[in-house]
Amino acid sequence: MQITVVGQGYVGLPLAIAASIAKYTAFGLDNNQEKISALSSGKSTIEDLSDESIRQGIESKCYLPTTDSLVIRDSDVVLICVPTPLSEDHKPDLTALIGAITTVGKNLKAGSLVIVESTIEPGTCRNKLLPILIKESGLTESDFELAYSPERIDPTNKTWQINNTPKLVAGLTEVAANRAKEFYAKFIDSITLCSSLEIAETAKLLENSFRLINISFINELAIYCQKIGIDIAEVIAAAATKPYGFMPFYPSIGVGGHCIPVDPIYLANAAKAAGAPTRFIDLADEVNLSMPGYFVGRAEEKLGDLKAKKVLVVGVSYKPNVADVRESPVEALITGLKQKGAQVSWHDDLVKEWNGEKSVALSSDFDLAIIATPHDYLDLTKLGNVLILNTRGSI
Ligand SMILES: NC(=O)c1ccc[n+]([C@@H]2O[C@H](COP(=O)([O-])OP(=O)(O)OC[C@H]3O[C@@H](n4cnc5c(N)ncnc54)[C@H](O)[C@@H]3O)[C@@H](O)[C@H]2O)c1
Numbered sequence: 001m002q003i004t005v006v007g008q009g010y011v012g013l014p015l016a017i018a019a020s021i022a023k024y025t026a027f028g029l030d031n032n033q034e035k036i037s038a039l040s041s042g043k044s045t046i047e048d049l050s051d052e053s054i055r056q057g058i059e060s061k062c063y064l065p066t067t068d069s070l071v072i073r074d075s076d077v078v079l080i081c082v083p084t085p086l087s088e089d090h091k092p093d094l095t096a097l098i099g100a101i102t103t104v105g106k107n108l109k110a111g112s113l114v115i116v117e118s119t120i121e122p123g124t125c126r127n128k129l130l131p132i133l134i135k136e137s138g139l140t141e142s143d144f145e146l147a148y149s150p151e152r153i154d155p156t157n158k159t160w161q162i163n164n165t166p167k168l169v170a171g172l173t174e175v176a177a178n179r180a181k182e183f184y185a186k187f188i189d190s191i192t193l194c195s196s197l198e199i200a201e202t203a204k205l206l207e208n209s210f211r212l213i214n215i216s217f218i219n220e221l222a223i224y225c226q227k228i229g230i231d232i233a234e235v236i237a238a239a240a241t242k243p244y245g246f247m248p249f250y251p252s253i254g255v256g257g258h259c260i261p262v263d264p265i266y267l268a269n270a271a272k273a274a275g276a277p278t279r280f281i282d283l284a285d286e287v288n289l290s291m292p293g294y295f296v297g298r299a300e301e302k303l304g305d306l307k308a309k310k311v312l313v314v315g316v317s318y319k320p321n322v323a324d325v326r327e328s329p330v331e332a333l334i335t336g337l338k339q340k341g342a343q344v345s346w347h348d349d350l351v352k353e354w355n356g357e358k359s360v361a362l363s364s365d366f367d368l369a370i371i372a373t374p375h376d377y378l379d380l381t382k383l384g385n386v387l388i389l390n391t392r393g394s395i
Pocket of ligand 1 (some may be wrong): 007
């Protein structure tokens, strides 16, 4: 069976490779020529996949990276894995998704199955994407199938990978749902059918809103614990001895990445429009966005006036051990420190270059080091006796 995975990023690339290992002929379609050139020459563009796995896919002729959308015309299954970020004004931005679905529609053959994996608001598949597919393809609703299956990939997670992470699947029709289930079953162990597209769309948003709300709550609690002089890490460890009804979350400078700070805003936006606002999400978002500013304040507590003070920010990606800086809260931390007059440098061997600046070496030549994203490779002994501010909990 020939398939096309539209978008070869953190979600689409592992999916196309997994499908190619399952002996589907998988076209990896992306409009980023540079990315496709790298993949075509056997170079992986994400941390979780080795160059070797890309090379094997290409050598087997089962993984075919391309920028040519005509491959959709011969595909039995077309999967959509393009970004669904927020706009400048903190609202859902469907530009890439609408662009991709328009391209798919223009090239869709009768009988194909389209599966959307991008994170979206409830109702988006049925009310926004289906009409575009019908209009652009000239087909009728019964000439093709539409399904939704949210991606749950967790970059760098060595335990839960694409094959063993349970997958939700829903279809516009029962036939669509069953075809999608059959497709994934070749390389995913556990698949749960949801009774409607909207159930699967909302379930994904619930998963990530749950994380944003709980992480923001633990960050508020960490601020309180710091104020009264107790260690939040010890508090969490103590609470986590309860064998039921509690799940530990850990403090940080705030959540980042393409999912956790973004997806809940899709849910909040949809809930507002439906007249049933999700106030927990609004508050969690507010707390999350305030965390970098809180740590600027903590830096001032440690150093006094930050003017001309040399501050090193250690780790700038949104979470440890990835090079992904999308929505990283560290950007707001650096901006806040600079606004106070500090001379800010940053160190991150995974990111290396960011916002026109380069990573500097870890050394003792600073007034303060703020541990923002603690990658495993970091050797903090290189900081010598530099004063340290740890954003990860312990006071
Ligand atoms: N990154 C994660 O951990 C994760 C986890 C679960 C769900 N998701 C969701 O999956 C979706 C994709 O996220 P991602 O992290 O893979 O994004 P990404 O930015 O890593 O990759 C998206 C790719 O799509 C390409 N693209 C954009 N528009 C295109 C078009 N019209 N045609 C062809 N290619 C196009 C981009 O060039 C890019 O390579 C989002 O909706 C996201 O919320 C992401």
